[in-house]
Amino acid sequence: MSVDDIDNAGADLRDDGAAEGQQAGQQVGESRDGGRGGRGRQQRRRPRREINGWLILDKPLGMTSTEAVGAVKRFYQAAKAGHAGTLDPLASGALPIAFGEATKTVPYVVDGRKVYRFTVRWGIETDTDDAEGRPVATSDARPTPAEIEALLPEFVGEIQQVPPQYSAIKIGGERAYDLARDGEVVEIAARTVEIHRLAIVGLPDADHVEIEAECGKGTYVRSLARDFGRRLGCRGHVSALRRLMVGPFDETDLVPFDTVAAAAESEDPAAALAALLRPVEDGLSELLEVAMSSVDASRLRRGQSVLLRGRGAPVKTEAAYATSAGRLVALGSIEAGEFVPRRVFNYSTPEQGLSRR
Structure with missing residues (x-):
């Protein structure tokens, strides 16, 4: 792994x-009762x-x-x-x-958006682009802090990134990691990903650098480490990774x-x-919230649209959510000034749905 x-x-x-x-x-x-000589009854x-x-x-x-x-x-x-x-x-x-x-x-x-903190180990590139892989290239060169700092802006913004050989990308209907395990070398096309921020957060020694990355969906941190090493002429792979943020x-x-x-x-x-749970609607906190009356909430739960005239909502929004009395009612879009429900929610007891904190 x-x-x-x-x-x-x-x-x-x-x-x-x-x-x-x-x-x-x-x-x-x-x-199932798996004991030898047992009755084989389902517990x-x-x-x-x-x-x-x-x-x-x-x-x-x-x-x-x-x-x-x-x-x-x-x-x-x-x-x-x-x-x-x-x-x-x-x-x-x-x-x-x-x-x-x-x-x-x-x-x-x-x-x-996602935020990752990861460590790059210089001098070794592996077939998996991380510490569990087999070394495929090595180098005695080591980048200076100034060289690393100067490199990072080249990887910020929309970039073309080739996923690792050991990835879930499908090639001819098969996962790339399955093909790689069978010894096949596959060509994986580069994809556009977005990197919002890269920053050095630690330089423990000449062999390692700790970096924090804020990025969009589909970004491979392992590919970043690999490409950093190639660009700096010293090779590299991810030796540690921690995710600090996912969406909200x-x-x-x-x-x-x-x-x-x-x-x-x-x-x-x-x-x-x-007590450890967060309300369902916390997963939607980056979307527009529209407050509804109990009557309008009932309409949404029946799959009917609700006119938003005079509520200060935009005329058109691809994704928004509706609440009533602090409870999530529906997910949907706003089209021509109407809230159009796509998914509805219907839970009411304290055990089934947490109220907003």
Whole structure:
């Protein structure tokens, strides 16, 4: 496994398929009596709860995103959960996990900006562009701090970036990482990505530099490290990676995995776990909010548009959300001065939906 930074929701770049299959099997198959000579009866499943909200997990090292979601889902006994942007096992940090109705808002979080802090190890380029790969090129040269500083502006803005050989990009219907594992060298076309900011945040020694990057969807931090090394003539790869922000969620929102586990074992686990959740609408905080009356909220929940005359809303907006009495009602667009619902929300009990904090 290796450091990863792809931010497509639900896509795992190089997490071992067998390990993840085993994890999934544990989730759905652990109810069976597997003992030799047992009766083979299905044990009683724990009831699933209708939980709605966001948990902004500080994913620890050594755990895949799928494993993290599976474990947290079991802690909450949640009926439905997903995540907004994969982190590889050797990456830590922000892994937003959506429960229930919050899964409808995942695309808006995934499309938001990301902030990563990563370490580049100079002198070695690997086939995976990170510390888990096989060295494919080396160099005794080392860049000076001034040379690194002068390079970074070349990678800010819209740039063309070639994803790593070990990536989830599909080539002829197959994942690039599967082809790479089979020993095939594939040509992956460059893609346009946007880098908003690059800054040096640490220079521990001549072999390493710590960089913070703010970037858009689809950016590969591993490719940045590789390209930095090639451009500077010294080669390089990512040796550590931490995600600090995903869309509206940042470091201040992170909840350590151990905290979630401890809450699940507390005297009142339901209350302790609920206290760690964020409201569903927090995933939409970067969109326009439109307040609705209870009558208009009922119309939206029936899939009917609502005229916004006199409410100060724009005539046209591609994405917005409607609330009523502080509760999320619908996701949609504003067209010709009307709110047109695309996805509706309908939860009301404290357990099912958290009110705005």
